[in-house]
Amino acid sequence: DAEITQSPRHKITETGRQVTLACHQTWNHNNMFWYRQDLGHGLRLIHYSYGVQDTNKGEVSDGYSVSRSNTEDLPLTLESAASSQTSVYFCASSEYSEQGDTQYFGPGTRLTVL
Amino acid sequence: TQLLEQSPQFLSIQEGENLTVYCNSSSVFSSLQWYRQEPGEGPVLLVTVVTGGEVKKLKRLTFQFGDARKDSSLHITAAQPGDTGLYLCAGEETSGSRLTFGEGTQLTVNP
Secondary structure (H helix, E strand, O other): OEEEEEEEEEEEOOOOEEEEEEEEEOOOOOOEEEEEEOOOOEEEEEEEEEEEEEEOOOOOOEEEEEOOOOEEEOOOEEEOOHHHHHHEEEEEEEEEOEEEEEEOOOOOOOEEEO | OOOOOOEEEEEEEEEEEEEEEEEEEEOOOOOEEEEOOOOOOOOEEEEEEEEOEEEEEEEEEEEEOOOOEEEEEEEEEOHHHOOOOOEEEEEOOOOOOOEEEOOOOOEEEEE
C-alpha cells in the first residue's frame, strides 16, 4: 500500500545545530508540503513543492529550507535550530481530483530544541 | 494569506449530545475540507465539500459548505466517545493546491 513516512519520529537537539527531517512518500504525488503544528495555531505551512526541482515558501518559512531532487522525498532542513522551532512537524503529499486537492499526512516528527 | 477562524476551540460534552463546529472566513475557497486528528498521528481527511450550499453526510456527521464558499460547519448527532479528537477545517486556495487550516476544535465526548 502507498504511504507517507517521516523520520525521525522524535528528535532532541541543541540551539544552533543543523537538523534535517525526512519525508518519503510512495503515492507518486507531485505535490508535497511541510507544516508545523503548535497549540493555538493549527497547522501552518512552511514550504511546499509542486514537483522535482520546484520549491516554494509558505507562511512561516524563515529558518527552514527544502530541496526536491526526486518525486518521493522532500527533506526539511533547519539551518540553525532555535527554541522557537520546537514543534510537531507534519509532511503531506497530494494529488488533484475533481473533489479538490486531498492531502495525505505523515505521522509527524516531534522536535525539541534545547 | 487567507485566514480561517474555527470555533469553538475546545468542546467537552456528554455521550448522546449533539454539537456543531464552525469554520468561517472572509475569503472564498475552491473547496473546504474537514480532517480529524488522533494524538500522535497526522490528520486524516473526513470529507471535501466543493459546491456552494453542498451538504454531505458521513454516518452521524453532517458537513455543510456555505452558499458563498466562505464558511462551513460540521454537525455531529448523538456524539460517542469514539468521536473524541481534534477536528480541523482547511480551505483550498483558489490559486493552487495549498490549504489554509483553522486552529482546530478539540472535542472530548465523555461516557
